[in-house]
Amino acid sequence: MQQLSLLLASLPDGILLGFVYGLAAMGLTLIWGVMNVINLSHGPIIALGMFGTFFLFIRMGINPYIGLIPVAGLGLLIGIVIYFVAVHRVINAPHLSSLLATFSVNMIIIGLGTAAFTTSPYNVDFNMGSFRLGSTTILGTRLIAALIAVLFTGGLYLFLYKTRPGRYIRAVTNNRAAAELMGVPSTRILALSFGLGTMLAAVSGALIATFFPFNILSGGSYELKSFVIGVLGGLGNPIGALLGGLILGVLEGIIPAFLETSWVPVIEFALFVVILLVRPKGLFGAK
């Protein structure tokens, strides 16, 4: 009975957090889907998004949700810069080259971030209240973050399916050579895709900062979660990433009801390996 009560209390938390995990994973999976690059700088970009919220809110007094606009803009810009500096030249090289290139970017951001911000935790003292549903406490910050994650997912869907650049992205994803023959500026589209991926990572980080303390290394755990989610939902499938995020969030809500919380990562990564072995295209398949 106590387990059931705990389950009911933790499940909504997990679901709401799952949407934000999904948003973070969507950035990773979008880049993989379009250009077959695993972006190992994903974690530090999430952390930069967290710091974006911190500086805009704590230092400039800007509401964290309004602050998402500049964070998203900067995330897009940083992604485009990373693409041209580190990824573009190795885009057609073996996968290991792009992996190492983004890993280098990861180390550079962490090094600069450590020098600038140290690794001590930062806290955004921001509260949107809470309300109770039976034994469950719903935090305002998590609810709004989940809604924003859904909005971004919808926005991404509309962008990919209803706009010209979005159609170009899908064309490049399907067949880059053919798209180029049709006059699609593939380099610019690849840079835009990379920028969109990092934008989603930065926004997810900015949202996470409204409910957890963080430091420059905090993005690492969300990057790992993003890989698990990407595999669950199918690498290259943004909607699958959102669903994968929800599954992971629900797992994080359910497991502590029955086991010690330290079992959560064990089960998550066991699931990662099982999905890779049994269904490498992910539960929802890759598009």
Next chain:
Amino acid sequence: MKGKIVKLLTLLMVASLFLAACGGGATEAPAPAEPAEPAAPAEPAETEASEEPAQPAMEEQTVVIGFTSSLTGSQEVSSKRQVNGFNLWMEQVNEAGGVTLSDGTVVKFEAHTYDDESNAERVQELYTRLITEDNADFLISPYSSGLTSAASIVAEQNGKVMITTGAADDDTYKTGNTSLFQLYTPASLYMSSTVDMLKELDPEAKIALVHESDKFSTSVAEGIKPYLEANNFEIVLEEGYASDTADFGPIVNKISGSGATVLLGGGHYNDGTALARAIYDRNIGLKFVYLLVAPADTKFPELGDAALGVATSSQWELAATHNEAEASNLGVEWFGPSGEEFATAYEAAYGDPPTYHVAGGYAAGLVLQKAIIDADSVDPEAVKAALNAMDIMTFYGGTKFDTSEEAHGLQIAHKMVVAQWQKNEAGEFERVIIAPADVATADPLYAPSAP
């Protein structure tokens, strides 16, 4: 293509785990061993042996003290403070002319240090380097029990005296070591003053024991359980959590579901702040929250109202600093500056008030200095013998080591206080002492009002 994806993901997994494991190691290679430099000059402290040199200095000898500090990673906040304290001591003693031995030799000190990135593997590698390449004469421990345990193996293997500070775990001293000397009150006694206070405040309190699953925090939790049970407290929840936990929502829900009225637990700074925030956000009606380590730092009120009422054990507080009169009453020798002199010098050098981590770092140097004076030598065996015989009091508190074979080096004279974050009349946060009663500066805030 499918096969390539699977291979790539396997590679990716390995790379990611490596990335996580290196914990943001921005510095792959250790920085060159250079003398650590304090941030600013500080007032010289009195050094007994240098006050009245028996004769003109015949020879100057530099003693190399080696240690690692966590400039990055999870232990950064407390570790940096500890190093600041040590550097202040070294600056003061060197400026005061060092320690003069009876043969006229003037002993001065030089620190060699590296960033251990809060990583135990790095600690072992770097302590080996400090001993074999930097020729460190004496060692100070890194911060945290886990890192110190790793360093202690290297120190013991090489027969180097290591003063351990910022490391409270008991087990390290129960493995037959002879070169380790602990300054902190052992972990098993960390919460005893808090439990004594709870006996008076609320003997019916239901306890949730929720702690980081690391060496130190587990040792504290395991140590206090028999004492809680002996005092008829009901432990309604006992749970460990991973050091890198960010989402404490499920844990807080568990605490709420257990019916606990008091939380005892936590671990270190990063997880402690996240846990305090999660408890505040959910307002689960706890009457008292006690967390290890994190609330002892002056940065803790950055959490805002989530810091209010959170208590911790403290190895040292200025408001309850030890003094010469106390030493005299106990019949032990007094050594070093007063707490006020230490605090003033630290604030002048570093700009903020010292925490117990700072005091622990300073005391490590002070105890080593006293041992060299007592030994009248820098010979490691003589210094070790002086440490074994030591029974002194400094501003930091009593210092005496267990010399039995079973627990050699364990601290047996140092006492802790319980501190709590409260608000003063101006609405500003201040850390007050709430126990033991004879040194308390304020009443405990029990069952603080809901946010």
